[in-house]
Amino acid sequence: MGAIGKVLGPATLIAALLAGSVAAAAALSISPSGLGAGTASVATCDSNGFSFAAVIDTNGRVTSVTVSGIDNACAGAVLRVTLTSGTTSVGSGSTTLPSSGFTGSASVAVSPTPLSTGVDAIYAVAEGQ
Amino acid sequence: MSVRVPGRSVVGGMSFLLALAVATPVTAASLTVASRTLTLSTRAYGSAQTCTLSAVADSYVAKELSSSNFGTATSVQVSPDATATRRTFVRFDLTACSPAIPSDAIVQSAKVRLTVSALAAATRNYDIRLASASWVETSITWSNQPAVSSTVTGSATVSVGTLAGTVVEWTATSDVQAFATGAAANTGWRIGDSSESGVGTPLLFGSREAASGRPQLVITYLP
Numbered sequence: 001m002g003a004i005g006k007v008l009g010p011a012t013l014i015a016a017l018l019a020g021s022v023a024a025a026a027a028l029s030i031s032p033s034g035l036g037a038g039t040a041s042v043a044t045c046d047s048n049g050f051s052f053a054a055v056i057d058t059n060g061r062v063t064s065v066t067v068s069g070i071d072n073a074c075a076g077a078v079l080r081v082t083l084t085s086g087t088t089s090v091g092s093g094s095t096t097l098p099s100s101g102f103t104g105s106a107s108v109a110v111s112p113t114p115l116s117t118g119v120d121a122i123y124a125v126a127e128g129q
Numbered sequence: 130m131s132v133r134v135p136g137r138s139v140v141g142g143m144s145f146l147l148a149l150a151v152a153t154p155v156t157a158a159s160l161t162v163a164s165r166t167l168t169l170s171t172r173a174y175g176s177a178q179t180c181t182l183s184a185v186a187d188s189y190v191a192k193e194l195s196s197s198n199f200g201t202a203t204s205v206q207v208s209p210d211a212t213a214t215r216r217t218f219v220r221f222d223l224t225a226c227s228p229a230i231p232s233d234a235i236v237q238s239a240k241v242r243l244t245v246s247a248l249a250a251a252t253r254n255y256d257i258r259l260a261s262a263s264w265v266e267t268s269i270t271w272s273n274q275p276a277v278s279s280t281v282t283g284s285a286t287v288s289v290g291t292l293a294g295t296v297v298e299w300t301a302t303s304d305v306q307a308f309a310t311g312a313a314a315n316t317g318w319r320i321g322d323s324s325e326s327g328v329g330t331p332l333l334f335g336s337r338e339a340a341s342g343r344p345q346l347v348i349t350y351l352p
Contacts, residue, residue, distance in 0.1 A: 044166055044167075044168040045166055045168050046168045046170070049170040049171075050168075050170035051232070051233055052172050052233045053232065053233060053310035053311070053312065054233075054235050054306065054310070055306070055307075055310075055312065056235075056236060056302055056303045056306040056307075057303055058280065058281070058282055058283065058300075058302075058303045060237075060238070060300070060302045060303070062235075066310070066312075067170075074168065077168075116235050116236060116237050116238075116302065116306070117237045117238070119174075119235055119351075120173070120174050120351065121171065121172060121173040121174060122171070122172045123169065123170070123171050123172075124169070124170050124171075125167050125168065125169050125170075126167065126168040127166075127167050128166040128167065128168075
């Protein structure tokens, strides 16, 4: 994949992930050159990423994803998970992280439930207030 | 990396902050587009790997010989017979796979394979279930065998007349995924007849002590 493709792929996914709740974000123009350069300026509830653990049923389908390593700063956020095959979403789900007593992990049920052979990436977005 | 998009009012006329934290590799970027904070984490998987494991432990237990251990036998057995029930236990070490199966892997396929070592005398259905506790190859007996999961992991039918050398395969993808993520302990599996009642003759498979046709676990996974 070329440099532009590497940028456009995530940008497209971001738009898809946000489409449900922040439709306007999908309309924003994100240029490849802009995403590929510059200095990190992160204001986020978790700066070091999440960990994922897929749950697969006896039919070989991914039914949920346990997301862990979520900083407490994300408590109260809506956690959205999307499974993809290439650039196609093959399953997604969301849950609201508890505002109090948050333990840093959450299980997100996925629908539809894709075969594990048809998943090549997992994306999660914690949408804070 | 970072990018700043000209402000567009989405929520209350305030700027919108999108923060990206990409897990593998760990990089981050921020995007000011509205008033909420979002964190994105990504796990993109590489190409599929296949690992073929040999059993590290196997044995069978016999109801009528409830205190006997068969851990060093060259065959393992399964029988539905109500008074001479036989069940096979087998375990594999997933850490022997290379590249290692990470805790966030996606297991695409896992097959437990046993090879028939004597002609099948009846058509029977055999279930594989996750053992609920650890067991020791050289001391497991009918009397001390561990309980098993109430969920059948997979099933396989062996038809009457099936010849020695035939490989029988059970799908165990769900369990191996659980082993990889730590959701379940790798205590191995029990293979038994799906209906242990009446009369029946044992079906024999090669054990790990056999000269050939030893148990295998074949895993295809995205590391």
